[in-house]
Amino acid sequence: MSTIQHPGNPAAAPVPATVTEATTTQRDPRTRSTRASRKAERKAEQHVDGRKPKRSGLLTAVMVVFVVYSFAPLFYLLVNSTKTQSSLLSTFGLWFGGKFNLWQNIVDTLTYNDGIFVQWLGNTLLYVVVGAGGATLLATIAGYGMAKFQFPGRRAVFAIVLGAIAVPGTALAVPTFLLFSQVGLTNTPWAIILPSLISPFGMYLIWTYAVDAIPAELLEAARMDGAGEFRIFFTIALRLLAPGVVTVLLFAVVATWNNYFLPLIMLSDPKWYPLTVGLNQWNAQATGSGAQPIYNLVVTGSLLTIIPIVVAFLFLQRFWQSGLAAGSVKA
Numbered sequence: 001m002s003t004i005q006h007p008g009n010p011a012a013a014p015v016p017a018t019v020t021e022a023t024t025t026q027r028d029p030r031t032r033s034t035r036a037s038r039k040a041e042r043k044a045e046q047h048v049d050g051r052k053p054k055r056s057g058l059l060t061a062v063m064v065v066f067v068v069y070s071f072a073p074l075f076y077l078l079v080n081s082t083k084t085q086s087s088l089l090s091t092f093g094l095w096f097g098g099k100f101n102l103w104q105n106i107v108d109t110l111t112y113n114d115g116i117f118v119q120w121l122g123n124t125l126l127y128v129v130v131g132a133g134g135a136t137l138l139a140t141i142a143g144y145g146m147a148k149f150q151f152p153g154r155r156a157v158f159a160i161v162l163g164a165i166a167v168p169g170t171a172l173a174v175p176t177f178l179l180f181s182q183v184g185l186t187n188t189p190w191a192i193i194l195p196s197l198i199s200p201f202g203m204y205l206i207w208t209y210a211v212d213a214i215p216a217e218l219l220e221a222a223r224m225d226g227a228g229e230f231r232i233f234f235t236i237a238l239r240l241l242a243p244g245v246v247t248v249l250l251f252a253v254v255a256t257w258n259n260y261f262l263p264l265i266m267l268s269d270p271k272w273y274p275l276t277v278g279l280n281q282w283n284a285q286a287t288g289s290g291a292q293p294i295y296n297l298v299v300t301g302s303l304l305t306i307i308p309i310v311v312a313f314l315f316l317q318r319f320w321q322s323g324l325a326a327g328s329v330k331a
Helices: 019-026 034-046 057-080 085-090 102-148 154-166 169-183 190-196 200-213 216-224 229-240 242-257 261-266 275-284 295-319
Strands: none
Touching (some): 102 229, 102 242, 102 275, 169 190, 169 261, 190 261, 200 242, 229 242, 275 295
16 A cells, blocks of 8 residues: 655655555556557547448458458468379369378478479579569669669659560560570570569669658768768668668569569570479479379479468568658758
């Protein structure tokens, strides 16, 4: 039990306080419970303009349909990765059936044809790390320069970037193949890495993000303190651009990881295949003379293929933060 001492007479003996008094003196009226604050916010939102928020059953149903549509392929992969080749073709595709064979399917996928799946996985990681990582770095540098520096021809560069975004990648695949075949780079990793380094859309995203994310006053203050442009970029600008850089990185990683048409026309040696082309080759074994269907390994390999992408999203999403520059410029 707490005590209350009379402020007018410090020498007076402290008087025991009741529970109500102690609670009143210890609790600041500005610090309410989280539950009470949330209730007050809900009531305030409900009485804005005298109207209560409406709930649409139609929109809820549409969202449920979209969720089911989005998760159905993932559920299909998860379910059918547990089946053997025979049960995969004889049971319902959207539910479990037959012997639970997930672990054996994983082992067979990783060891089939002398472990070619592991080699395809390594090739894909190489293309993603070098290609997507390089594309993100180049897009970040170019976008920052376009946003914060003035130079002749800036509008022309802007028009070229927008035009490059409008051109689909498949339209450039054949000209790229003819160019690389002339210099002898086809059927090599460079045939996949070099085209992946160019990301006009990533550059445009960084450009538009850097305009507002990096205050000009902050850059001027750094220059007045004697910092060079490279130091400003790597110690100040790059940190403020972190959410935009992560967004561009994810786009580049997904695009390179799922790239199919370019490796298909550039590569003829299976040892350089990425996962997309390699799994399609496994799927094609079920047709033609001497067919050897391995659909269970194709499904299991597809499930293993999406795991790194999911991990990348879960790891990088924590970098999506806003207000990193808040308080950096004094008003």
